[in-house]
Amino acid sequence: MELVKDxxxxxxxxxxxxxxxxxxxxxxxxxxxxxxxGFCTYLPKELPLAMGACMVGLCSKDGETIxxxxxxxxxxxxxxxxxxxxxxxxxxxPFFYFSDLIVGETxxxxxxxxxxxxxxxxxVHVMELPNSQSPMGKKLFAEExxxxxxxxxxxxxxxxxxxxxxxxxxxxxEQRKALKAFYGLQKMxxxxxxxxxxxxxxxxxxxxxxxxxxxxxxxxxxxxVIDEYDPEKYRGRKRILLTGSPIGCSTQKVVNAIESNGGxxxxxxxxxxxxxxxxxxDETNPDVYDALAKRYINIPCSCMSPNPxxxxxxxRLIDEYKIDGVIEVVLQACHTFNVESxxxxxxxxxxxGVPYMFMETDYSSTDAGQVNTRVGAFIEML
Amino acid sequence: xxxxxLGIDCGSTTVKGVLFDGEKVVDSRLVATSARPALRxxxxxxxxxxxxxxxxxxxxYGRELLPEANKKVTEITCHAKGAHxxxxxxxxxxxxxxxxxxAILLDKDGNVADFLMxxxxxxxxxxxxxxxxxxxxxxxxxxxxFSPKGPTVDITSMCTVFAESEIISLLAQDVARDDxxxxxxxxxxxxxxxFASRLPMQGSVFFSGGLARYELFRSHLEAxxxxxxxxxxxxxxxxxxxxxxxxxxxVK
Numbered sequence: 001m002e003l004v005k006d007x008x009x010x011x012x013x014x015x016x017x018x019x020x021x022x023x024x025x026x027x028x029x030x031x032x033x034x035x036x037x038g039f040c041t042y043l044p045k046e047l048p049l050a051m052g053a054c055m056v057g058l059c060s061k062d063g064e065t066i067x068x069x070x071x072x073x074x075x076x077x078x079x080x081x082x083x084x085x086x087x088x089x090x091x092x093x094p095f096f097y098f099s100d101l102i103v104g105e106t107x108x109x110x111x112x113x114x115x116x117x118x119x120x121x122x123x124v125h126v127m128e129l130p131n132s133q134s135p136m137g138k139k140l141f142a143e144e145x146x147x148x149x150x151x152x153x154x155x156x157x158x159x160x161x162x163x164x165x166x167x168x169x170x171x172x173x174e175q176r177k178a179l180k181a182f183y184g185l186q187k188m189x190x191x192x193x194x195x196x197x198x199x200x201x202x203x204x205x206x207x208x209x210x211x212x213x214x215x216x217x218x219x220x221x222x223x224x225v226i227d228e229y230d231p232e233k234y235r236g237r238k239r240i241l242l243t244g245s246p247i248g249c250s251t252q253k254v255v256n257a258i259e260s261n262g263g264x265x266x267x268x269x270x271x272x273x274x275x276x277x278x279x280x281x282d283e284t285n286p287d288v289y290d291a292l293a294k295r296y297i298n299i300p301c302s303c304m305s306p307n308p309x310x311x312x313x314x315x316r317l318i319d320e321y322k323i324d325g326v327i328e329v330v331l332q333a334c335h336t337f338n339v340e341s342x343x344x345x346x347x348x349x350x351x352x353g354v355p356y357m358f359m360e361t362d363y364s365s366t367d368a369g370q371v372n373t374r375v376g377a378f379i380e381m382l
Numbered sequence: 383x384x385x386x387x388l389g390i391d392c393g394s395t396t397v398k399g400v401l402f403d404g405e406k407v408v409d410s411r412l413v414a415t416s417a418r419p420a421l422r423x424x425x426x427x428x429x430x431x432x433x434x435x436x437x438x439x440x441x442x443y444g445r446e447l448l449p450e451a452n453k454k455v456t457e458i459t460c461h462a463k464g465a466h467x468x469x470x471x472x473x474x475x476x477x478x479x480x481x482x483x484x485a486i487l488l489d490k491d492g493n494v495a496d497f498l499m500x501x502x503x504x505x506x507x508x509x510x511x512x513x514x515x516x517x518x519x520x521x522x523x524x525x526x527x528f529s530p531k532g533p534t535v536d537i538t539s540m541c542t543v544f545a546e547s548e549i550i551s552l553l554a555q556d557v558a559r560d561d562x563x564x565x566x567x568x569x570x571x572x573x574x575x576x577f578a579s580r581l582p583m584q585g586s587v588f589f590s591g592g593l594a595r596y597e598l599f600r601s602h603l604e605a606x607x608x609x610x611x612x613x614x615x616x617x618x619x620x621x622x623x624x625x626x627x628x629x630x631x632x633v634k
Contacts, residue, residue, distance in 0.1 A: 373443065374458075377457075377458030380494070
């Protein structure tokens with residue numbers, strides 16, 4: 001595939017994905033395509049794909065519906081949870097509206113309790129995600145994956161064969177490989193692209209419903225970035241790894257602050273970034289449920305206890321991407337990431353000898369000035 | 383041949399300017415920021431600028447507002463530089479500003495090794511003291527004259543708004559004004575110390591910002607932190623001085 005447009009236009013197009021996806025979703029729905037809405041990266045998307053359904057992400061990333069959500073939910077709750085609930089409650093989000101089934105997992109406390117409330121106005125299936133990556137945990141999750149398959153079969157009156165699941169695994173693995181090759185470009189020093197552009201692609205690709213086509217586009221884009229590499233563009237910039245809670249449009253203020261203060265985000269260790277893309281599913285494992293369970297439960301999110309995988313991943317990313325500084329962005333009231341930041345800070349500063357900064361923020365723009373000063377001071381310190 | 387650098391720190395409450403010759407503060411200005419930070423910054427710039435100024439650095443929350451500036455640097459870096467210059471071999475800096483407070487860990491060369499900012503609420507900042515002075519009908523200059531009159535008073539609310547009602551209820555219980563003020567100061571110092579204790583500071587700590595002028599604050603902070611707290615007659619100019627020091631490297 002060859003991309004005829006120039007790079008800035010392509011990046012812009014990816015960031016438009018979310019908006020354009022509304023129309024595309026509508027079209028596909030009219031053609032009879034089922035949609036499954038999900039929240040976390042623990043959801044094995046191979047199962048909906050295997051039955052020919054489309055997956056759509058429901059994690060809301062702006063504050064528009066938070067006031068409505070706060071009529072039912074406590075104020076001092078994570079903005080992602082409030083906003084997601086608010087969009088479902090007010091029916092303002094077409095992704096919610098068109099989702100035939102919503103799937104959640106028992107990840108953090110706020111989310112799992114919110115799903116109970118969501119079930120009052122939408123069909124919701126909650127997968128029990130163990131909070132430990134023990135052999136027992138893996139076994140439980142494999143069972144949960146089978147139950148999810150059965151739920152899909154009964155809800156959509158269809159059957160899902162192991163052959164179809166294998167095909168879906170192959171497709172998602174191909175996309176993971178393409179995404180890894182794409183964000184892996186940032187290992188180059190100087191970096192070939194800005195972190196905001198990289199984020200647009202990682203986020204936008206989740207809203208392309210034709211997965212194989214999206215994979216081809218990512219591959220073509222990767223080639224184009226290589227072809228047009230200009231080492232002068234980001235020369236001398238401090239190389240930042242961003243970690244912590246999920247980053248959305250409202251938290252892009254942090255990325256903006258980094259890139260307008262002499263830094264460049266070369267790696268995202270969070271949902272949508274390396275945390276959820278890095279590991280492939282074992283296509284040679286004859287037991288597809290075991291293969292899925294092993295891969296998904298390994299995702300090193302802070303809702304796992306203990307969560308050694310995150311340190312292992314950080315260790316590797318800091319070296320591979322030649323990181324100058326780590327910035328952790330945690331959403332307000334995101335307890336697991338907030339508490340785990342202590343371990344991350346100690347590991348990054350003591351074991352890796354890399355400066356680390358912690359920031360707590362939400363979806364509002366009230367702290368934009370402070371975020372800018374903190375990030376500016378951190379980069380001056382590097 | 384330029385021989386001076388100019389540093390201007392536009393904080394939330396005051397604008398500070400320092401003219402620096404590489405060794406000492408040659409001239410300085412301090413004006414209230416009011417609602418017009420850009421205008422006040424320009425006034426300070428006009429008063430201090432002369433033909434021998436070779437480089438201008440701005441800092442503080444209004445650092446983007448002076449078009450004549452050659453460079454903008456965050457107040458963290460500037461306070462570290464200024465504190466290292468004024469305080470010598472200090473291990474860290476505590477700055478209590480008008481709308482935030484910060485703790486900075488310094489390496490042995492006076493560079494920022496790590497920092498923390500409390501910028502989420504007005505508690506433990508100059509605003510808190512302004513609120514207290516307004517209710518207790520006293521001026522900042524009176525702070526150092528306060529002395530204990532009765533039993534120690536603890537102010538437990540750390541939200542500025544709630545603390546205001548707590549002070550009012552203490553007044554209604556006829557608690558001495560001095561004791562209330564001392565309670566407020568002690569609670570701010572304790573809070574600041576707890577926040578700064580997240581950084582592994584060694585040796586003495588330099589105290590900067592407007593409140594550093596008051597011995598009462600310095601001594602309470604020292605007691606709360608448990609290590610020597612030093613300050614300087616020019617500590618309110620610390621950020622502007624740091625900006626000027628950073629700028630002096632570019633004066634040719």
